[in-house]
Structure formats: structure tokens, C-alpha cells
Amino acid sequence: MSATVWSVAVAAGSFRRYATYRIATVAGVFTNTVFGFIVAYTYIALWDARPHLGGYDQAQALTFVWTAQALLAASALMAGGGIDELQERIRSGDIAVDLYRPADLQLWWLAADLGRAALQLIGRGVAPMAVGALVFPLALPSDPLTWGWFLLSVTLGVVVSFALRYLVALASFWLLDGSGLALISGLACMFFSGMVLPLRVFPGDFGALAQLLPWAGILQVPADVLVGARSGATLASGLLFQAAWGVALLALGRLVQTAATRKVVVHGG
């Protein structure tokens, strides 16, 4: 079977698997919406005090809030994303079975992650965004093409997010307990993706640096695309920035994977 065929099958399977957690999805939508309201009001106060802070007007800032809530599950902004399953398989040794499969490990998990993200984008993203748009004046694009670019940017963001989480999971080949590293990388993602505060609001050089890190590609860039803060040349450079980080991190993941599989010793017989 060709790699394309089985990757699509894995992605579809993962999509269907996450679709079975219906009550959990509803509960997640509820929580995302509640947090969306809370953060939205704090941003209204912030942008009331400083209109055009970070180059956003208030409607754009509010759109950022609801985009963050909509992408929270899909882009695994606050940990999650099912990659801890891989970590657990490495820890328990089940990974030996996976390595025997005639399928590439990284591609397998990437396909599964994209399937999960697609379901969670629909299941957990659309409803909070709709509620946000009903209650607050959002700066959503009317041009379908911008929505298309946004979806592409979100996809690239998920790839970057996956590539980072994959690296963390692979670290379990060397660390006995990977939970500490997972925690630190989760915190870094939360802070440097813009989940805590848009990176545009970060002051001076620190803000400029934050915009260059891979996490910026997970939330800040897609949100900028959606609210119209990136168009034309800046849109292209944003997408390129995401793609470059995605490719670089996936390549690094491959390298680590090769080193890790050489290290595996399967006990028993």
C-alpha cells in the first residue's frame, strides 16, 4: 500500500475516533466559550485604554480571542493532542510493535494528528467562534479567499505544533519520565504562541524575538491572517515562515527518530 493511501486511512480513522467523544466535545465547547467571554472582556478593557495596541483595533483583538479559543484543541495550544499516547508507548515499550509496522512512525503520527485536528477544528472550533461572532463585533473576513488562506495557515500551524510535540515525545527514548519536558514545552507553547497574550502586545525586542520562534506559527500567524493583519507580501511571508519551521522541525524529528530507533533494544524473546 502506498504511503498516501494509508496516511489518509490513518487520518480518517483518527478523525472518526475523536468524533466518538461527543459529550467531551460539548463540554470542551462550553469551556472554550466561557473562557472566550472572560478573555474578551479583559481585552475590551485593554484596548479601551490603548486603542490600536500592537496594530490591532478592538474588533481584531476580539477576533484574536475567539480564534485562540477555536484553535485551542485543534492546534493543541494547551498540551493535549493525543501525542502523550506515543510517549506512553515509548515508555512502556509498545513502540517496538509500531517500529515493526511497514509504515513510517512520523508519517503515521502526523496523519493521525491531522485527522484529530480536523475533527477538533470543526467540533470545538466552529461553535465558540460562532458564539463570539454573535455577541461581539468581530473583524471576520467577508472574502472567501481569506478564509482559505486562514485554513491553510491553521493547517501549517498544526504541522508545526505536531512537529514540536513529536520531538518531545521522542525524548522519552532517553528520559525515563518525559512528563517534565512535556510540561515545559506545553508552557512554552502557551506563552509564545500568543495564547496568554497576543505576541504583538509583547514589548520591544522581546516581542520581536517571540514572533520569530516556531510557536508564533501556531496561533499568531493564523490569527493575523484571519483578522486581515497579513495580506499580500506579509501573508506570503507568514505562510513561508510557518512552512519553514514545519519542514525544519519535521526534519529534526526524523533525525532524532533515526537515532532513537538505533537505540531501541527489545527485551524478551
Place this chain on the structure above:
Amino acid sequence: MASDGPADGVGGGRGAAMAQGLRAYGLIVGMWVRSTLAYRASFVMMAFGNFAATALDFVAIMLMFSQIDALGGFSLPEVAFLYGTSGVSLGLADLLLGSMDRLGRRVRDGTLDTLLLRPAPVFAQVAADRFALRRLGRITQSLLVLGWSLTRLDVDWTVGRMLMVPLMAVCGTAIFGAVFTAGAAFQFWAQDAAEVQNSFTYGGNAMLQYPPTVFAKDLVRGVTFLVPLAFVNWLPALRLLGRPDPLGLPGWADFLGPVVAALMCAGAAVAWRFGLRAYRSTGS
């Protein structure tokens, strides 16, 4: 099938049942603490992570204040005071009862039945289950912010006002604890809905960190009358800071914290008993 364990049947009255529950809670907590401390490096790292995760919220607030002087008319020390009081309350409730959100998982995989068979109140067992000492991280971080704010606030500290701060923490812990318990009780019916209670616990905390003037009146009404989280810190803190209350409630409402906490705990206890009695095991 459900009962509150032998505590109901053995007799000895409510006091004895309570003492037995506390003893069981203490024993289980002690066990988890010992097992946590067996991996010291891991514990230090997780506690630090817990500290850092909550500290990020405050970093966001500080970054906001690097751009502005007042948020909703409140200065940074005033917001820090709200942040600290809410964080300490939630942190303590989270430490004492925070693992209760695992109840749904226990119902789903059937391990709740094991707890029903043990000679100790189920509530004590569920509350102490996987007691996470790392949650001291959040409490420490909130205490630091609270301590800093107390040195910066422009308040005439009388004895009464000084006593109000620990009283707020105690009542706030009880209120959040009641929410944790009610949320766990809800999971007897909706096992996968563990995330809903995060809206009220962590979400409530995220809201109480900011001044009530920031939020829409209806939202403030909701957390005052519907899920009365406003009594954790907003109402007493507004009194301490000498600020008017946006809903214009009578002055004595600021001191209702203990009453609200007691009522919420009673309500949560009823919900818990009701949930436990409604529980039907899937059997073998």
C-alpha cells in the same frame, strides 16, 4: 448499590462519621505524599511547572500594565490583590479536592466500585485520590503576588481589615471546594463532561483575577447570584479597596462570604449524596 460506606451503618453519629472520613482522607493523602516524594526531582519539576503555569497568567497581566496604567480603573497592585486572593483560594481548593474531576474516569472504567467496597467514606477516598502535592506551586505563586500587593496597596490596615484577608481565603477555598464537589457529582451522570467544571473553577479564577468593572453587568450578576463566585474575593476586596460595587448591592453583602460558602458546601453535599445514590455500577 451506593452507600456512603460503613460510616452510615456502623453508627456513632455524624461526628464519628466525619472523624472517620477525615482520618481516611489523611491516610490516603499521606500515602500519595510519600509516593510523590519518592521521586524528588520529578516532584520539584512538577511543582515548578505548576508554579510557572500560573505565573504566566500574572506575566500576561504585567505585560498588559507595561502598556497601560489602569485596567477597568484598577491599578496593578489592586489587580494583583484580586489575583492573589482568588489564586490562593482556588489553589487550596485544588490541592484539597482538585483530583475529584477524575471521578468520571473512575465511573467509566469501573474502578469506582472498588472505592465503594472499602470501609471508608467514598467522598474522602475520591477527594484524596492522587493527591497532587505539586499544586503547592500555584498556592506559593499566588501568595507571593498577594504579599507583594499588600505592600503596595493604599489601604489603612486596621485589625478588622487585616483579618478579612485570611477570612477571604478560607471562604474562597470553601466556595471553590463546593464547585469542585458539585462538578464531580455531575459526573455521575455525564462522565465525559469533566471539562465543564473547569469553566467554573479555573474559568472562575481567571475572571476573579480581573476587576468586576471590566466585565459586562450580566456576567457579574451571573457570578454573584447564579454561581456566587463573586463572594470569593470581589465583594470583600471591593470593600477593602474602598471601591463601589458595580451592582450596587447593600453594604452588608460584602460580608456574606461565610454564609454563601456554608450554603454552597451544603448544596454540594446534597448534590454529592444524590449523585452517589443514583450511581449504578455496570456490574461485571
